[in-house]
Amino acid sequence: MMSEKVELVHNVEAINWNRIPDEKDLEVWDRLTGNFWLPEKVPLSNDVQSWATLSDEEKQLTMRVFTGLTLLDTIQGTVGAVALLPDALTPHEEAVYTNIAFMESVHAKSYSSIFSTLCSTKEIDEVFRWSRENEFLQKKANIIMDYYQGDDSLKKKVASTLLESFLFYSGFYLPMYWSSHAKLTNTADLIRLIIRDEAVHGYYIGYKYQRGLETETEERRQELKDYTFELLFELYENEVAYTHSLYDGVGLSEDVKKFLHYNANKALMNLGYEAMFPSSVTDVSPAILSALSPNADENHDFFSGSGSSYVIGKAVNTEDEDWDF
Amino acid sequence: METVLEDHRDIPASANEPVLVYFSSVSGNTHKFVDKLDAESIRLPLRTGEDTILMDRPFVLCIPTYGRPRSGGAVPPQVMKFLREPKNRALMLGVIGAGNTNFGELFCIAADKIAAKCEVPVLYKFELMGTSDDVARVNEGLKAFWTQNFQLSK
Numbered sequence: 001m002m003s004e005k006v007e008l009v010h011n012v013e014a015i016n017w018n019r020i021p022d023e024k025d026l027e028v029w030d031r032l033t034g035n036f037w038l039p040e041k042v043p044l045s046n047d048v049q050s051w052a053t054l055s056d057e058e059k060q061l062t063m064r065v066f067t068g069l070t071l072l073d074t075i076q077g078t079v080g081a082v083a084l085l086p087d088a089l090t091p092h093e094e095a096v097y098t099n100i101a102f103m104e105s106v107h108a109k110s111y112s113s114i115f116s117t118l119c120s121t122k123e124i125d126e127v128f129r130w131s132r133e134n135e136f137l138q139k140k141a142n143i144i145m146d147y148y149q150g151d152d153s154l155k156k157k158v159a160s161t162l163l164e165s166f167l168f169y170s171g172f173y174l175p176m177y178w179s180s181h182a183k184l185t186n187t188a189d190l191i192r193l194i195i196r197d198e199a200v201h202g203y204y205i206g207y208k209y210q211r212g213l214e215t216e217t218e219e220r221r222q223e224l225k226d227y228t229f230e231l232l233f234e235l236y237e238n239e240v241a242y243t244h245s246l247y248d249g250v251g252l253s254e255d256v257k258k259f260l261h262y263n264a265n266k267a268l269m270n271l272g273y274e275a276m277f278p279s280s281v282t283d284v285s286p287a288i289l290s291a292l293s294p295n296a297d298e299n300h301d302f303f304s305g306s307g308s309s310y311v312i313g314k315a316v317n318t319e320d321e322d323w324d325f
Numbered sequence: 326m327e328t329v330l331e332d333h334r335d336i337p338a339s340a341n342e343p344v345l346v347y348f349s350s351v352s353g354n355t356h357k358f359v360d361k362l363d364a365e366s367i368r369l370p371l372r373t374g375e376d377t378i379l380m381d382r383p384f385v386l387c388i389p390t391y392g393r394p395r396s397g398g399a400v401p402p403q404v405m406k407f408l409r410e411p412k413n414r415a416l417m418l419g420v421i422g423a424g425n426t427n428f429g430e431l432f433c434i435a436a437d438k439i440a441a442k443c444e445v446p447v448l449y450k451f452e453l454m455g456t457s458d459d460v461a462r463v464n465e466g467l468k469a470f471w472t473q474n475f476q477l478s479k
Contacts, residue, residue: 024351192429199427207352266425269354269453279458293426295433295450302419302448303466 015091022211025092028204032099035197039110042190044117050183051118057249060127062174062184063119064246067131069171070111071141072163073194077104079148080160084205087153093208100201107194114187136242140167143234154216157209158228158271162235165202165267166260168195170243173256173288180287188291195292206270213272228271232264258284341475343467345421346380347387348404355389355423358455363464369403377407380416383474385448385467389423390435399435408439418474419448421463426452 020026081101088094115124147159179188247253262282265275343364349355359366391401422436433450440447451459
């Protein structure tokens with residue numbers, strides 16, 4: 001896919017995990033390895049009956065969405081995270097990128113596990129052909145691939161963070177939607193594992209971007225900020241078109257777009273910028289939010305009075321904490 | 326709201342302005358959020374080895390959830406050290422959590438755990454560095470909360 005080879009590290013030194021210049025590297029390494037999972041651990045076959053209750057159109061939509069996600073994970077696993085390696089400042093940062101790259105390959109493979117559990121070989125071949133021919137999906141891939149081939153280390157981190165924290169979400173919406181309707185719940189469990197991983201990836205790459213900015217001139221910082229917003233707009237426009245092409249048939253496009261706005265804000269925050277979309281266009285339906293996080297309900301706003309049902313000391317397991325008082 | 330505040334809290338009738346004690350790692354998300362609020366704020370030391378802070382005024386705690394699954398805690402060790410001081414616990418009025426809904430049921434779990442353990446309410450949860458709406462709501466909420474608190478404790 002790439003015309004030029006990615007240049008890897010110039011010289012190699014033995015990695016010493018007992019002397020770590022940036023403690024965030026170890027923290028994120030621990031988090032990523034602690035989160036490690038494989039699709040074989042998720043009982044996807046329990047979704048076979050549920051899959052049978054979907055209409056043909058819903059099945060096709062679901063397969064298309066997952067193929068789109070497969071493409072993004074493939075890019076990130078084989079090009080995106082790898083392209084960050086030459087710019088790493090320490091061997092520990094390199095180690096984290098190799099972990100990210102590997103997990104993206106696990107993600108890409110896990111969609112194939114879903115397909116092989118739920119669909120026929122013919123259907124699978126058809127949907128992969130669709131992914132090669134869909135103009136919006138191909139455009140999305142091409143925009144990101146172009147940016148990864150540039151030689152600006154900070155711009156690559158921007159593109160990578162936008163992929164991790166924004167581009168996946170037109171796809172992630174659907175399994176959350178099915179889950180909120182008690183459908184494909186095991187598949188949704190697997191997707192939640194991917195969503196959790198992408199949050200750490202976006203956080204870490206965005207953090208490294210912000211560290212990189214610290215040594216740049218004011219002029220260069222402004223250039224990078226402008227660049228970030230331009231790239232986001234370019235991707236956003238394409239995401240909106242992609243969303244309509246997928247979801248218009250089932251009438252979900254408007255809510256998916258809210259989910260896009262909500263996640264675009266989070267992608268910007270991962271890069272250290274203020275959220276851009278106002279709350280009037282980020283109010284994703286509560287069912288989707290609670291499929292994402294059962295902990296993100298109304299009760300968390302004690303101030304507004306809407307949390308009047310709040311009970312102090314509601315069941316939270318504190319056993320695993322080191323509380324010696 | 327009345328049910329929230331217990332009489333055992335040792336609250337002086339001074340200090341009418343909201344005070345936040347917060348922890349933020351080197352990535353600084355929580356710091357950026359707290360920095361946008363109209364409240365006095367005190368940052369907990371970054372390193373666990375450093376001495377913790379001893380409070381002499383009521384405050385609200387604002388903390389992210391830590392992610393070290395294998396080494397146990399969701400609550401940052403620096404925050405535990407702070408809460409091991411009985412006086413600090415007695416002066417804590419509530420908790421604000423920072424997190425990311427991508428972590429599912431672990432979203433802001435550190436705030437939930439502290440609230441349960443110390444019997445204070447979770448006042449608010451926000452994501453990453455918070456949006457301008459979050460800032461407005463917390464500013465307004467803290468003011469009202471403080472006013473109500475001191476009236477009730479009289």
